[in-house]
Amino acid sequence: AAAQNEIFICTPYFNFPKSIHREVKRAMKRGVKVTIVVGDKTANDFYISPEEDFKTIGGLPYLYEVNLRRFAKANEANIAARKLSVHLWKHENNSFHLKGIWVDKRYMLLTGNNLNPRAWSLDLENGLLIQDDYANLTHKFEDEVARILEHTQLICTYKQLEKVEDYPLAVQKLVRKITRLKADGVLKRIL
Template sequence: MTIALYIGLAILLILIWIVIDFQLGRKMHLKKVTRLEFPKRRSDFHLYSDGNKLYEDLFAEMKDAKHHIHSLFYLVNGDHVSEEFFTILKSKADEGVEVRLLVDYLGSHKLKRKQVNELRSHGIEVEYCRKPSFPFIFFSINQRNHRKITVVDGKIGYVGGFNIGKEYLGQDPEFGVWRDYHLKLKGEGVQDLQTQFFENWDDCTSKPRSESSAYYPPLEAGKSLHQFVPTNGEALKETFLKLLQKAQRSVIICTPYFIPDERLYNELMAALRRGVKVTILLPDKADHALVRDAAFLYFPSLLEAGAEVYRFYIGFYHAKVMVIDEEMCDIGTANFDKRSLFLNNEINCLIYDPEFVKATIPEIQKDIHNSEKLTLEYISERSILDKGREQLAKLVSPLL
């Protein structure tokens, strides 16, 4: 009995420490956090929703690099797809091209030290973002750099949901088909991706870098008006709120994880009450414990208010997209969940080009075609175990 009491007391103390660590860590973070603010620019965009086509284009542009390749990924898996990526980086470094690679410390935990050392032996600078740190170790473990940015010669940029790994090509049998959205751009906006990369680089390493003008070559304005919005565990909620408040006719939210905070949930309900059509598209499969269950807490009231919820069933759905009134859209790295809202480093692109949006909507409709519409009947028939997981998910939702 005494041993059980001690164990229970130890668990209680650990839980108290975790809560205090997390709350104080976030409070300290908000006091110190800064972020870049970019103006509206004009660039030409191409949307990729298939990993094979994205990698084919990305790798081809990297092979053609003349001065530098700057890549930041949350996750590089260290598998055979990653090796192809590394082979190109090493080859370009051997040619004298400057190559810098940033990866998230925990997101890229499968990356082997041997692989990193091999990259460095070719002159490639490799650094890790967001290493766990004291005094708020639990908070820092949860604060991830979730951005995915690549800049080639300061002229071509990539940003979106794809990381580097076999699952993004649909080669992981656990997930099957992988749907994601990623942007390639040429034009004025590339300089902002470059600046964001360098801010992360300087934050992760004290190594000096040159101030070559080749990092920022002259760029011509493209067709689409847009604005990059980087966030660091703050400000994303305000961005999403403004988008929802603007909606007059329709809102489409594509996300792998649907865990809004109270204000975002209330804004969705307000949009429904004023007659806005709200469509939510997310995966049927889950790649993390409890995230699927957490979403079900919001569905009954949203469905009753008229929202349509679809669950992608032929693979895994990882897209991060919001479309407002079929006139503007948001595509980037941020999910519609509390982790992206309050913890992660993210970057989204607001695109104010109805023609681009018009070309994007058929891709979303294709995904809806491969989805099942959620009903109140289905929710009411969920098992007691399912509903128990929902309540557990509610308790830990800030970390999901």
């Protein structure tokens, strides 16, 4: 709630806890620029290439992308107005597991905790909150952001993200089954 200018968030899995989701929405309403860097589904440790035998766990990266597409669609106007920037990180065959929140280049939360409901309610992880009132770390922050963004693709519209119909058949079946059973709400809390 303290953000006045910008929020920069890195998360490997797009499934924010309600508190982060709410604060992101409030910040954009106040005119704060929000940048979210999330790993591309192929940069997820659970990703299974369509050429390989599918296992249910391989559906996770797609479920996170479904969440991201829904979020981007709901915030299409904020994306168009440049209040919200969403970047997909992908670099060769590397996985993306960076987590952190930077607010106004003044507050930096560096943590091992995933930014998702399950982790925020169950996991006990170390974190470091840095308050840089004198801008001693601004240059390092800007360098770090540049290195992170170097391997990202800016999402200018939710339509850049694949639809369920574009996923491999086994993933489509899994997502439809989850939706039909109305299990997506439960999964959102535990993933």
